[in-house]
Each structure stands twice: as structure tokens, then as C-alpha cells.
Amino acid sequence: MDKNILDGCKKNDPQSQEKLYRQFYPAMFALCKCFFSDNHDILTAVNNGMLKVFRNIHQYDPAKGELFNWAYTTVRHAALTLIRDKKTKLTFELNENNGDAVINNPFKQLEWKDIYYYLDLLPANTRYVCSLYYLEGFSIKEIVNLIEMKEGTVKWHLNECRTRLKIIFEQHSARNRNIG
Structure with missing residues (x-):
């Protein structure tokens, strides 16, 4: 500099x-x-x-x-x-008993261009939480404070991120098998 x-x-x-x-x-x-x-x-x-x-x-x-x-x-x-x-107010709120965040990072094997592509497929609030947790390394409690969202909602978004990405990855993998 x-x-x-x-x-x-x-x-x-x-x-x-x-x-x-x-x-x-x-x-x-x-x-x-x-x-x-x-x-x-x-x-x-x-x-x-x-x-x-x-x-x-x-x-x-x-x-x-x-x-x-x-x-x-x-x-x-x-x-x-x-x-x-x-931020749009979420009408669906989960309590903390509906699942804990899993540590497995769905982006660990991907290149940045692919990460951006997959992030674009997620709803906005899920993308924010996912980016903060997996890419920026914030804890759930830190995310709660940063974007003023309830802890259960943050956990729900992390679960939603993993669920949606799993389906997307499976579809992508199946498409590649059919092409190859």
C-alpha cells in the first residue's frame, strides 16, 4: 500500500x-x-x-x-x-429444538465462481446467514447480533441452506452423469 x-x-x-x-x-x-x-x-x-x-x-x-x-x-x-x-420480517419462526447447525461446510470443495453461483440460488435471508456462517466464520450467536435475527431463525436458515444445496448438488451431479 x-x-x-x-x-x-x-x-x-x-x-x-x-x-x-x-x-x-x-x-x-x-x-x-x-x-x-x-x-x-x-x-x-x-x-x-x-x-x-x-x-x-x-x-x-x-x-x-x-x-x-x-x-x-x-x-x-x-x-x-x-x-x-x-431485511424482510420473517413470519416463520422456529424454536431452538428444531435442529442444531451442522458443522459441515457445503462450500469447502468449491471454487469462488461456483460459490457465487450457488449462493445466488438461495433466498436472500438464507444467503446472508449462510455467507456469514460458512464464508465469514461467524458463530450463530454473532450472526444473531449482527443481523438482529432470532437464534432459532439463524439455525433454520443454516438448515435451509444445507437442504437446498444438497438438492442442487444432487441435481447438478445427476446432470453431469447424464451428460458424461
Whole structure:
């Protein structure tokens, strides 16, 4: 990371801000693509997050870590804020006895392009929970706090994610056997 870019961003220099934005854009887009399938929502989350980065750049402390990691966290929080703002209230609420989250990650053997494809097939709320749990590594309790959803609902979405993906993977596998 070029120190001149950071110094320029601290002075609200638009050219420095553009350079930083362009440098971080691919990773931030990939991050937000895990939460949203609609490009408008992805770009809104990236732009909201990077705007927060620029507004709060003076709070960045190099002694605590890399600028990229700080910006990544800021953009992720902006995406979560957008999720909370857009979140539809769920009418179906499960109690905690309806199943525990299984640790098996359905994405562990997949490439990113495939992960994005499969995430796009899930309903929005299920995609949010799935991304936070399996891709970002948040615990169920952390997800509950991040997106203000009941614990039983988070567990239901994780189960729904695994159930839907299992069917999708089986259909995909059967299609490949029939083609081959």
C-alpha cells in the first residue's frame, strides 16, 4: 500500500481516494457478492462501505493491522447494515429444538465462481446467514447480533441452506452423469 495514497485520503484528495477504491474494489466486490445477488445491492454495499472508509480514515491505526483488513471490516459492516435495512420480517419462526447447525461446510470443495453461483440460488435471508456462517466464520450467536435475527431463525436458515444445496448438488451431479 502506497503511503502517499493513504496520506492523500486523509486529506480528502479525490485522486488518492479513487486509487484506493480501485485497488480495493475487486476484493470488496467479492465480499459483497457473498451477501447479495443483485449487482445494485453489491455496488451499494461496496460504495457505502468505502465512503465510510474515506470518512473515517483518520481512525485507521497502522499499529493495529493492515489498511486492507480495516477497510474490509468496514465494508462488511456496511453490507450487514444494508441487509438489516432491507431485511424482510420473517413470519416463520422456529424454536431452538428444531435442529442444531451442522458443522459441515457445503462450500469447502468449491471454487469462488461456483460459490457465487450457488449462493445466488438461495433466498436472500438464507444467503446472508449462510455467507456469514460458512464464508465469514461467524458463530450463530454473532450472526444473531449482527443481523438482529432470532437464534432459532439463524439455525433454520443454516438448515435451509444445507437442504437446498444438497438438492442442487444432487441435481447438478445427476446432470453431469447424464451428460458424461
